[in-house]
Amino acid sequence: MRVAGLAAVLALVAHAFIASAAPLVVADDLGRGVTLAHPAQRIVSLSPFLTELAFSAGAGARVVGVSAYSDWPPAARALPQVASAAGMSLESIAALRPDLVLAWTDTTRPEDVARLERLGTAVFVARARRLDDPPRLLEAIARLAGTDASTAATQFRTRVETLRRRYASRPAVSALVEIWHAPLTTVGAGHWIGEALAACGARNAFADLPGLAPQVGWELVYQRDPQVIVATGSAGSENAVREQWRAHATLAAVRTGRIVFVDADLLERPTLRLAEGVARLCEGIERAR
Secondary structure, eight states: OHHHHHHHHHHHHHHHHHHHSOOEEEEOTTSOEEEESSSOSSEEESSHHHHHHHHHTTOGGGEEEEETTOOSSGGGGGSOEEEETTEEOHHHHHHHOOSEEEEETTTOOHHHHHHHHTTTOEEEEEOOOSTTHHHHHHHHHHHHHTOOOHHHHHHHHHHHHHHHHHHTTSOOEEEEEESBTTTTBOOOTTOHHHHHHHHTTEEETTTTSSSSSOBOOHHHHHHHOOSEEEEOTTOSSHHHHHHHHGGGTTSHHHHTTOEEEOOHHHHSSOSTTHHHHHHHHHHHHHHHO
16 A cells, blocks of 8 residues: 555656646747647657657657658658658548647648647757758757757767868869759759768769759760769669769769769768768768779
C-alpha cells in the first residue's frame, strides 16, 4: 500500500509539474512563434528530410505520419504516408491527431499551414538552403520534442568546418553538379551544394543561373567546359554516370575521367548525413584535382 501510495503521489506531482511548466515557443523559418503546451508527443512530417531529422533528434518514436519517400532511417518506411509531391491529405493527418506538424517551405503552401492549424496542431515550417541548416533545424525540432540533440549538431558543424580547413588552400577547380541528366539539371546560387563545393576547394561553374535547380543547355556546358563533373541523382553508380557522359567525350572532365559520383541521399537531403556527403564530395574532387 505504501508503494502504491507513493506512486500515486509521484504521478500527481509529475502531472502538476507538466501542467505548470511554461509552454515551449520556437521560431520557425517563416518568423512565426510555434507554441506547444508541452513537448510534442505525436509528430507528422511532410518532407523526407524532416522525417530523418526528427529521428536524429531522438523523437522517432513519436513520429506517427510521414510524406512519401521518407525512407531513412528504415523505421520510417513503416509509418503511414499522409503527403506526397501532389499535396497532403488533411483527413489522414487529422486522423493521426498530431500535436506538431513539420512542414517544408518548398512544398507547403501558406493556405496548407492555415488548414493544419485549424486542426488545433502546431506547425513548424522549415527552410533549407544553407550547409548549416541541418544542425540548426535539428536543434529546433529537438526543442519542440523536449530532447537533446546538441552533441549531434556539434559533430556535424565540427566535421564540416574540419573539411573547410583541410581544403581551403587547395587549387580551385570549376565544377558542374548534375542532379539530373535528361534534361540536364544543376544547382544555382543559394544552394547548400554550392557551399559544399566551396568547402572542398571548388566552385560552381553555373552559380549564376537563376533558380535553385536550373536546367542547363549543352551549348553552355561546352562553352564553360567545367574541370570536374559531380553527379548525384540520375544514376545509381559511378560506372552508370560515366556511361551517360560518354557521348560528351570532348568535354575536358569526361576526356580526363574527372567525374565524381556522390549518393543523392547524402548530398541532396539537408540532414545530418549531409556531412558524410560533403566528405565524399571533397574526397572525389581531391582525386580529380
